[in-house]
Amino acid sequence: MAEKHKILIVGGGAAGLELATELGHKLGKSGKAEVTLLDAASTHIWKPLLHEVASGTLAEAEEVEYLAQAHSNHFRFLFGKMEGLNRANKEVIVGAITNKKGEEIIPQRRFKYDTLVMAVGSVSNTFGIKGVDKYCRFIDTTKEAFRFQKQLVETYYIQSYANQSKQREEPLSIVIIGAGATGVELSAELHEVTKLLATYGLEGSIDVNITIIEAATQLLPALPPRLSQATQEQLIKLGIQLKLGRKVTEVTDTEVHTYDGEVFDADLKVWAAGIKAPDWMKNLDGLESNHINQLIVDQTLQTSDPDIFAIGDCAACVWVGHGGNVPPRAQSAHQMASTVAKTISNRLKGKPAATFVYRDYGSLVSLGKFSTVGSLMGSLMGTVSVGGLIAYGVYLSLYKMHQVAIHGYFRTAMLTLSNLFRRSTHAKMKMH
Helix, strand or coil, rough: CCCEEEEEECCCCCHHHHHHHHHHHHHHHCEEEEEEECCCCCECHHHHHHHHHHHHHCCCCCCCEEHHHHHCCCCCCEEEEEEEEEEECCCCEEEEECCCCCCCCEEEEECCCCEEEECCEEEEECCCCCHHHHHHHHCCCCCHHHHHHHHHHHHHHHHHHHHCCCCCCCCCCEECCCCCCHHHHHHHHHHHHHHHHCCCCCCCCCCCCEEEECCCCCCCCCHHHHHHHHHHHHHCCCHHHEECCCEEEECCEEEEEEEEEEECEEEEEEECEEEEEEEHHHHHHHHCCCCCCCEECCCCCCCCCCCEEEEHHHHHEEEECEEEECCCCCHHHHHHHHHHHHHHHHHHHCCCCCCCCCCEEEEEEEEECEEEEEEECCCCCEEEEEEEEHHHHHHHHHHHHHHHHHHHHHHHHHHHHHHHHHHHHHHHHHCC
16 A cells, blocks of 8 residues: 655644645545644644733633644644754654753654645844844744733732832833834733733732834835824824834843934833744755745745745745735735645646735734724725724634634634623623
8 A cells, every 4th residue: 555645744823734724634534645734832823813912912812722623634743843854865853852851851853754844934033133132022932922921910010019119100111123013013902901900909000111113214014104104193192102213223131222322221122023934944954045044935835845845934935026025924824825735735636736826915903902904905996995993804804714724614603703702791790
């Protein structure tokens, strides 16, 4: 009996998990292939929600257990972190796993593949700025987001207690570096959560100063200037300080320095300025990569190796007709996963690869309960600016598309109804 075709997907983010789920149903269930997903975490949260995890405003733990997802959708899950590639032997090298004491509990392993898909996402790009790695918090992963949330609450408590024992009260200072979607959305969520922290049993509340520092002169470069300006006005109404056109040159334990000599006090510092693929992706056993470690792919999302594909934030794919690469967004990850699923199915049938054509449906930014703004794009209507309930509905639908891809329509509907019920119950409890 011929051995099953081995499909190995590295990275369980939006692109990787959607691909594993779809291929599990198409190929794993029927026994046409062995589909395996490898990730260094045991659970998945949709990356655009991580700012809500970091602020503590994500009411429901929207986590997906990889093992449960794999069992229900006919693929296999492997826990571990990729640390190397042997293309000659068609093997992925997975690092040893240690416990909290640093003791090795699972040795280094090697896993064979016939088709490999790299979907490891992205991490923050610190651009080599002094002190960023040491003193800033990042929210690239669920683990990092939970760490920040814990530090936020602890720092708030410590500052509140210190103020009670002094004559002069000092505010809690939070500085976010980067005014893209992550930085802007996080600032609005932090504004909301710090107003609620006083209800957590503290004897007194404290003032919280939130500042966004951005090297560019405009917030949200992906949005049209009018919408960027509307967002800026909304943030100012919330009392969030905006320092645009300021390049950060150094971060210390208590301060953020900019090129013009200005110094900002900062009890908490979040870095949200720029992305790159993980450093270990650079020159990965000879695969062609760019200056931010992304694997360069053609219009079928194939790398310089015909048996290796890359999707999501770790892929550099030319956006035909737009003079740049496909932007690193959830919608592009979703579309890439669908294309590679078709290609792999075709390959097993001896058919040609599917061509990836990116369709940009616009950009949306949510400011929590305060506002949602964005632009929608279509072949008939061109670019249309939206806001309020319409924009919020479309923003929510992006997440629902992801849920449908990994859960199906019925379960997504049940999860949505369950969440609405819990939110309604929570709101009634707050009223009483």
